[in-house]
Amino acid sequence: MRRLIPTGDPASPVAFDEVPQPVPEPDEALVKVEAFAPNRGETFLLEHPRPGLLPGKDVAGLVVQAAADGSGPAIGARVVGHPPQGGWAEYAAVPTHSLAVLPDGVDRVRAAALPLAGITALRLLRTAGSLVGRRVLLTGASGGVGHFVTELAVAGGAELTAVTATPERGARLAELGARVVHEVAAARGPFDVVLESIGGPDLHAALLKVRPGGLLVWFGQAGRAPVTLDFFQLLGGPERVTIQHFHYAGAPYGPDLTALVSLVEQGRLHPEIGRTAPWEETADTLIDLRERRIRGKAVLLVGGTRPAAEARRSTAARIPGGAR
Structure with a gap:
């Protein structure tokens, strides 16, 4: 499978590599990643990447292998997840306690924008x-x-x-x-x-x-x-x-992800997506995110450009009540 890995070059902070699929732990599901959202803090880590760094903590996709211990969603479930790392790839192993199932009304673009920023906001307000x-x-x-x-x-x-x-x-x-x-x-x-x-x-x-x-x-x-x-x-x-x-971190993240997804489905939370692009544009997007040239979240799509219908939904989601 393809994965984005750090290069240590500020002008092109990530590059594609061919690696084996991850092998999930018993309490992890294997997710086919369809979209991911980098965070500005991750751009700082990429300036001087530590050995073994595999970026990617905000993902949305499809469960293709359920957890062996029977926990979490079944094969075929659409999910949003917050893995410890490794989400900028075609497949990611995600602990089931850090997954939430997506309803039909929440698309992958808005879902991918939720985890780190949304969990931080929820816990900060608490x-x-x-x-x-x-x-x-x-x-x-x-x-x-x-x-x-x-x-x-x-x-x-x-x-x-x-x-x-x-x-x-x-x-x-x-x-x-x-x-x-x-x-x-x-x-x-x-x-x-x-x-x-x-x-x-x-x-x-x-x-x-x-x-x-x-x-x-x-x-x-x-x-x-x-x-x-x-x-x-x-x-x-x-x-x-x-x-x-305050620091947001501390699993499990699943309950907070479920709450965020529910708020989006009810029209009470509207992720602001400043950019949606194919993941081949990740390096340029990371630079723009680091330099604050993107307002709100950036979402990268794995495997090609999004369908036009999804583009319309994503744009409309930026403003309560739909597009205008």
């Missing part, structure tokens, strides 16, 4: 607690996680301010009900909860926007600059603020 009537600040909001957090938080009753680099990247979030600004300093606080994902000086600026006794959840460092906090500068800011570190 960490923040009830948001009904609360003021929330979200930094680094224009990626996949930011889109899902915005849609779910606003639907849950939050008054959300989203920080994006440009008006174009914030337009979709404004449609979802967020107040959009383009730097943390422009956000009108104080906020009950701050969800911070840029790092560098932005974390300190965001911390000053929290109300006394409020919460800042630090869940990323997309700006790639380390954070430096000056205790004496903070003395003039809000008191008794809690800073909580």
Whole structure:
């Protein structure tokens, strides 16, 4: 089978290789991958790939071999999965606890866009607690996680301010009900909860926007600059603020994937797909994703260009209520 492997070359970060099909463990299903979605964090790993790195954590496809232990979906089931690695390939072995069956109304493109970003958003909002009537600040909001957090938080009753680099990247979030600004300093606080994902000086600026006794959840460092906090500068800011570190990881992922798929099927969650392309274009897509030239998620299709009907469904899925 064909698999994409790291090259270590920033100008062309992956290349195809011919390898044997994976042999599933007893609690794993073999999935014929039809679509996968790279994440920006994976583009950073590809800059200096560790030995044995097999990228790919967000996949959608078809079960062609059920798990030997009897767990999980049967042969022929359409699924979305979140394997530990190895998803950028024609076949992937996925633990059954990290699979969810897709209903007919959810296509492979939207499904592939769900796992890492969607699970992160769900678990991040659970960490923040009830948001009904609360003021929330979200930094680094224009990626996949930011889109899902915005849609779910606003639907849950939050008054959300989203920080994006440009008006174009914030337009979709404004449609979802967020107040959009383009730097943390422009956000009108104080906020009950701050969800911070840029790092560098932005974390300190965001911390000053929290109300006394409020919460800042630090869940990323997309700006790639380390954070430096000056205790004496903070003395003039809000008191008794809690800073909580957050990382989404921890199987099982199946229940959260099932919840996300259900929200999509019900029309309550609309993955933003900034690009859909055949997987032969993965290297270029990874570069554009790394350089923030793609808004929302990118989805690569394994085995050829998508049918026209699926293209129409994917485009319509970007906007609640369908295409316009």
